[in-house]
């Protein structure tokens with residue numbers, strides 16, 4: 318049994334209340350949890366962004382907008398826990414120590430954001446360190462890390478592999494604002510660099526990509542590790 322930490326982007330799990338993939342992700346997460354110790358960190362998605370936009374229109378400061386974003390990530394985490402029913406620990410972990418404690422039950426542990434000034438990717442990166450994960454997987458809406466935002470720049474190049482240093486250089490140029498939409502935040506990139514835990518970034522539009530990657534090693538995405546070695550399948 319290996320330990321897996323997944324950062325499940327809100328833009329994938331719950332882009333909006335109407336268009337959510339919670340139901341499709343349930344069998345996938347259960348399949349992974351049947352074989353491995355599983356932690357899932359859930360993002361805020363479209364609803365978080367809407368609330369953050371509303372906060373800005375009211376001249377609310379960025380730190381408070383972050384706190385609002387965190388509340389939405391925890392709401393999404395609560396939904397996922399409830400939908401997983403008895404397979405998830407019944408409470409959203411509110412910090413990393415709590416997540417470790419909850420995992421002692423053998424259940425899947427789900428959490429959202431914890432502190433302003435970062436995103437759930439950073440939460441997941443530190444969690445991966447603290448639970449000594451074998452792999453940290455970032456499930457997002459693009460199929461890997463690109464030289465520029467592929468949704469905006471047509472000529473952007475996708476990397477199959479990167480070293481953690483290269484990752485920090487690529488994401489280091491992006492701005493840190495509440496609700497900002499980058500493939501990975503800089504805090505997460507720096508933690509990946511110091512922890513030496515391999516990171517895999519992959520496209521979660523099709524939920525089966527995730528179980529396929531972990532269980533059979535078939536995926537398109539970016540592997541970030543010191544020796545550029547692919548840690549999958551587990």
Ligand code: UTP
Nearest residue numbers: 326327360361362383386430431432437495496
């Ligand atoms: P997300 O992690 O969802 O950020 O948190 P995101 O970049 O929008 O990612 P996707 O699109 O869901 O994958 C939503 C917002 O909540 C706040 C930040 O403002 C973030 O942009 N947040 C989240 C924090 O301030 N701290 C946290 O630990 C987590």
